[in-house]
Amino acid sequence: MPGVVGRGGRRRTINEINMVPFIDVMLVLLIIFMVSAPLITTGVVDLPSVGKSKQQPESVLQVIVKQDGSLQFKRDNGEPQDVTLARVAEVVKSAQGNSSTTPVVIQADRQVKYESVVQVMDKLQQAGVARVGLAVRQGKPG
Numbered sequence: 001m002p003g004v005v006g007r008g009g010r011r012r013t014i015n016e017i018n019m020v021p022f023i024d025v026m027l028v029l030l031i032i033f034m035v036s037a038p039l040i041t042t043g044v045v046d047l048p049s050v051g052k053s054k055q056q057p058e059s060v061l062q063v064i065v066k067q068d069g070s071l072q073f074k075r076d077n078g079e080p081q082d083v084t085l086a087r088v089a090e091v092v093k094s095a096q097g098n099s100s101t102t103p104v105v106i107q108a109d110r111q112v113k114y115e116s117v118v119q120v121m122d123k124l125q126q127a128g129v130a131r132v133g134l135a136v137r138q139g140k141p142g
Helices: 020-039 088-096 114-126
Strands: 003-007 010-014 061-065 071-075 081-083 104-108 132-134
Touching: 061 088, 061 114, 071 088, 088 114, 104 114, 114 132
Parallel strands: 061 104, 104 132
Antiparallel strands: 003 010, 061 071, 071 081
C-alpha cells in the first residue's frame, strides 16, 4: 500500500519500492549459501596418464582414423589397408586370432572429429576387444 505524505493542505502518494524486504531476502540467501558451500563435495575425475611400458608387446594392431573419417588397419610394421567402420571389429578380431590380449591402438590426427574415434572404440568394445588404447605423441603440441 503506497504511503501518503501530507504537506500543508495537499496530499500525494509515494511511488517507491520498499527495499527492506528485498535486502532481507538477499541476506538470508547469502547466509544459506555461505553455510552450505563448504558442505558441497567436489567431483573427482580420474584422467588417464601417459606412461612408458616396461615391456613392449611383441605385436601391435593399429586402427588409423583419417581426417575424412575413413579407417585403415595396420598390423605391426606392415602396410595399412583400408577398412570400413562396419568391418573394423571383424578385421581386428581375425588379426588377434586366439590371443585376445594383443593390444589395439587407435591413432588419429588432432583434426579428426572426436565422434569418429569414439565410434571406432565402441565397435571394438562391442566385439569384445579387451585391450584398446589411444596413440599419443610425446612432446609439445604443435
